[in-house]
Amino acid sequence: MNTLTCNKPALLRTALVDITLLAVVSLIPTLSHLTALPLYQINPMMLVLLSGMLLVRGRANAILLAVLLPVVSMVAVGMPTPLKALCMVAEMLTVVSIFTLMERNWNLDRKPFVACFGSLLAAMLCGKAVYYALKALLLSPAVLVSTPVATQVLAMLGTALLFCFCGRMLSRR
Secondary structure, three states, rough: OOOOOOOHHHHHHHHHHHHHHHHHHHHHHHHHHOOOOOOOHHHHHHHHHHHHHOOOOOOHHHHHHHHHHHHHHHHHOOOOHHHHHHHHHHHHHHHHHHHHHHHHHOOOOOOOOHHHHHHHHHHHHHHHHHHHHHHHOOHHHHOOOOHHHHHHHHHHHHHHHHHHHHHHHHHHH
16 A cells, blocks of 8 residues: 655645745835835845745745745735736746756756856746736736836846855755
8 A cells, every 4th residue: 555654844844934934025015114125126035935945945845935925925915916916926936947947957956056047047037028928918018117127137146146056055065
């Protein structure tokens, strides 16, 4: 008889990491208001999603986070709006799908740092393309880009550098 075994400590750890990340995302708008810094411009949900991918290996959990992060934030604090949350879910699912596909097929852990960086950057660019395509279809195209493109590019470069650097440090332990 086949039985499914469940590693309870790993499941508990994953649940605690996910709950913590969801709480962090819910606090970002409040922190942004308190500090008067436009934190939304650095794409904090992507940072949280990628942190989750570093802390909990597994595509299923990354997909769950990609869906839950915008939805929980929308329900908990009213930001983003429902249609924008849908666009964000699509963006993050695109990033998770493309990056994990590249990671699996190219074994990025054994490739030079630049391979991880380039793969994640390509995945994030594809995610942004999906986000803006959906945003143009669902929302008013007149306000398509609210964060300056240069800021978005710098945020993507910084995020990819940070993710790949931290990923390399964690994989060496």
